[in-house]
Amino acid sequence: MNKFIFPPFLKFGDLVTVIATSGALKELDAFEKGLEVWRSHGYQIKLGSNWNTRYGYLAGTDTQRRQALLEAWEDPNCKAILCARGGYGSARLLENWSWSKQSPKWIIGFSDVTGILWSLATENISSLHGPVLTTLANEPSWSMKRLFNYLEGHEVESIQGTGWGGGKALGWLLPANLTVATHILNTLLHPNLEGAILALEDVTEAPYRIDRMLTQWRLMGIFDKIKGIALGRFSRCEAPVESESWTVEEVLSDRLQNLNIPIVSDLPFGHDGVNAALPIGVTVELDSDRGTLKILT
Structure with a gap:
């Protein structure tokens, strides 16, 4: 089993830095509410150099976004990096990017941030798959408590x-957005999945697209390396109206049921609803009889 490096846990009063790793910020009201959640838990907030930068659909040029990430990662006063939003x-x-292991810190996000989380996992550095700032304020109290706990x-809790x-x-444990992860398979951002329990979610992908992606994973032999699959929410993954199609649930069953590994579905993480924090690299127990996912270490 991989031995991960875990950043130091956070303390009341710590400084956290906000950057936009992917898409340009649009949801300013939701963003401000997310900042207030962190402030209300006693944290100091620093806005990174590109938090509100725009370059087409991106939050700045690749150079600007790399610089913001590098500044936050190397800042000795910064104890965690909060991703403003997902997008693309x-x-x-991360092209030609390398991580310094000298002072790792928590990076928190999901969706397109999967690229960052998986890149860290290639270096066996833990991070946290969880709400971005624009979705945080919509989390129920138990999910927020789980994140900060x-x-x-x-x-x-399980x-x-x-x-x-x-x-x-x-x-x-290795969480991911299925679409984002599929597009970085067999690249330098693709960690060694031997012994992993995959936690997968997605949004706005038609059932046949989910089928196509899972079929690619099967053809690559990836499911032969892993120990189990934890499925979160596949929201708004409906077929076009009046088309003949399986449901996304039927696709998941068809493509995964015969892998002969433990699988649990309908877990509370992903888009469009509660997004329970899932740390990367921790040892977990997936119980496909009871339907639970439990962090052990």
Whole structure:
């Protein structure tokens, strides 16, 4: 099992830095509410150099976004990096990128931020798959508590979904947005998945697209390396009106059921609803009889 480097846990009064790794910021009201959540928990906020920069659909040029990430990563006073939003673009800024392991810190985000999280995982550096600033204020209280509890070094409870049967699996946790992860397979951003428990979610992808992506993973032999699959929310993944199609649930069953590994679906993470924090690299137990995902270490 991979041995991950875990950044220091956060303390009341720590400084956290906000950057936009992907798409340009549009949801200013939601962004301000997310900042207030962090302030209300006692953290100081620093706005990174590109938090409100725009370059087409990106939050600045690749150079500007790389610089903002580098400044935050190397700032000794910064204890965590908060991603403003998802969108698209994280893979672009990671071309020819390398991570310093001297003073790792938490990076928190999901969706397109998968590129950043997976890049860190190639260096066995842990990060946190969780709400970005523009979605944070919509989280229920238990999910917010889970986020801060984990970052501050406290235990977090199991999350509950629907078990598919097949017993338990132990492995290291690797969450991802399915579409973003699919587009970085077999690149320098693709970590070694041996022994992983994948946690997958997606949004606004038609069922046949989910089928196509999962078929690619099957053809690449990736599912032969992993220990289990935790499925979150696949929101707004409906077929076009009046088209003949499987549902996304039927696609997931068709493409995954016969892998003979533990699978749990309907777990509370992803877009358009509660997005429970999932740390990368921790050892977890996936119980496909009880339908639970539990962090062990």
